[in-house]
Amino acid sequence: MKVTRKVLGDAVEKKIISSEQADSLFVFLQSQSQDSARFTFTHVLYYLGGLIAIGAMTLFMGIGWESFGGGGIVLISLLYAVIGLVLTHIFAAKNLAIPAGICATFVVCLTPLVIYGLQHWLGVWPDHSQYQDYHRYVQWHWLYMELGTLIVAVIVAWKYKYPFLIMPIAVTLWYLTMDISVMIAGDDFSWQIRQLVSLYTGLLMIGLAFWVDIRSRYKADYAFWLYLFGVIAFWGGLSWQHSDDELSKFFYFCINLFMIGIGVVLVRRVFVIFGAIGCCGYISYLAYNVFNDSWLFPMVLTAIGLLIIYLGILWQKHEKAITVRSRKLLPSPLRELLESKP
Known part of the structure; x- marks a missing residue:
């Protein structure tokens, strides 16, 4: 979360820290973040x-x-x-x-x-x-x-x-x-080869970004631009692929869902943004091409949306316990990377 003067002021009102500590902490946080892009x-x-x-x-x-x-x-x-x-x-x-x-x-x-x-x-x-x-x-x-x-x-x-x-x-x-x-x-x-080159280049760049992210987890954010262009190249190459197979289109939807999950775990918005665009594109395709005349589709989609909200409530309730248990299973460098994220 973003630490503001109001947040520190609320902490002072609840007697968690003193007014002098709040002022000193705010000055310290400002000096620490002055070189970060905001x-x-x-x-x-x-x-x-x-x-x-x-x-x-x-x-x-x-x-x-x-x-x-x-x-x-x-x-x-x-x-x-x-x-x-x-x-x-x-x-x-x-x-x-x-x-x-x-x-x-x-x-x-x-x-x-x-x-x-x-x-x-x-x-x-x-x-x-x-x-x-x-x-x-x-x-x-x-x-x-x-x-x-x-x-x-x-x-x-x-x-x-x-x-x-x-x-x-x-x-x-x-x-x-x-x-x-x-x-x-x-x-x-051909154009098809361009798409495949972009897709695999994006994957390699994302892998490089992840490696840089782990190596520089206690330093500056050197992986940001690699993630950005890696995701653009991968997602662009993936989205330009053409297929009449419904299973392939559903697989595309699953990849975009996976991108959203990766973005949440690594705290990288670029994965979430492009993953969300891909998911919305697939749902739009279903609405206008597959279930265009169906009265049931909007109802099912509404139910899925409410179910996702409910899953979010469950996740918030048990997030700490799930996070602690799952991170114990991860390699030490990856665990340290995730713990360094806000």
């Missing part, structure tokens, strides 16, 4: 500004930059990178972890542009594509840019250890698997 106006400004700067050099890069030539693109990008590193050090020295992490991420996101300009400069870039296509099309010749970005990202993340630096790593891993698949499949790279 939905405050300050943090919104941080991320809005950072994403605009990153987007300007990645998603919104126009063809006007081509007029600088390969060498000009490299030099300008390196100048931006130096500015980003200087700002990272300035913010880090002032204990402003979030803007420092955003500036370090900005430097990593410049890497594909630098490699693109370098390849143009050396005359080894294919003439049929431009940098602004990097985020829109799957092409095998993006591989050098992606591998270079991963190397720089790992080095910068190892140096500065800001969780936001995992974001370009997650995105680049997703891009990399798609482009490697194009290189292997060649002209046979």
